[in-house]
Amino acid sequence: MSCMLAKGTAVISLDTGLTMGKIENVYVDCGSRQLVAFSFGRGSTRLGRRGGHFVEVADIHAIGPDAVTLDDARAVHDLVLMDGATRNLMELDQLVKRDVMTEGGVRLGYIVGLDFDPDTYLLIQISVDDRRRAEEVVIAGSDILNIGEEIIVARQPAPSSGRSDQVRRAARTPMPLVLDRTGRELHRAV
Numbered sequence: 001m002s003c004m005l006a007k008g009t010a011v012i013s014l015d016t017g018l019t020m021g022k023i024e025n026v027y028v029d030c031g032s033r034q035l036v037a038f039s040f041g042r043g044s045t046r047l048g049r050r051g052g053h054f055v056e057v058a059d060i061h062a063i064g065p066d067a068v069t070l071d072d073a074r075a076v077h078d079l080v081l082m083d084g085a086t087r088n089l090m091e092l093d094q095l096v097k098r099d100v101m102t103e104g105g106v107r108l109g110y111i112v113g114l115d116f117d118p119d120t121y122l123l124i125q126i127s128v129d130d131r132r133r134a135e136e137v138v139i140a141g142s143d144i145l146n147i148g149e150e151i152i153v154a155r156q157p158a159p160s161s162g163r164s165d166q167v168r169r170a171a172r173t174p175m176p177l178v179l180d181r182t183g184r185e186l187h188r189a190v
Helices: none
Strands: 010-013 018-029 034-041 052-056 060-063 067-070 089-091 099-102 107-116 123-129 135-140 144-147 151-154 168-171
Touching: 018 052, 018 067, 107 135
Parallel strands: 010 067, 099 151
Antiparallel strands: 010 018, 018 034, 018 089, 034 052, 060 067, 099 107, 107 123, 123 135, 135 168, 144 151
């Protein structure tokens, strides 16, 4: 994917022409398996952060390589006022390195990559690694049964049938990573 919704990306309002801040967190609705919002900060003062802001993905005009643009600055909500709305959401960073088990009780490893559809923001697939194999396990979003508080539960892999919607093994290749502006490794996202 060419565009990413990642920490450190600038947030720009097209109606004011101002940089409003930088993305701090991306939120996933675990029930719908969809990216639903992000939060950003406007910077800090000597006494600490000035407070966070919350934007729903439906209010995004575009996601570019250098910035996320919004049509209207009024799409931004105060994160403190949105606290109830964010309770049922999970920060994307909390999913990375989470254990993945099959419904049959087999540990597949931990999440090393998440891919989302750039148009619908739905989870397409996850990449799982357990460091004991020379390959990653790629699990289709449709094969994820539950995103729980501690583990992800996936369908039991079917015997190799060639179907693309089943759990499949992918040869280990260097994974594209999202880095923040300081070079710190982050998650893969839209």
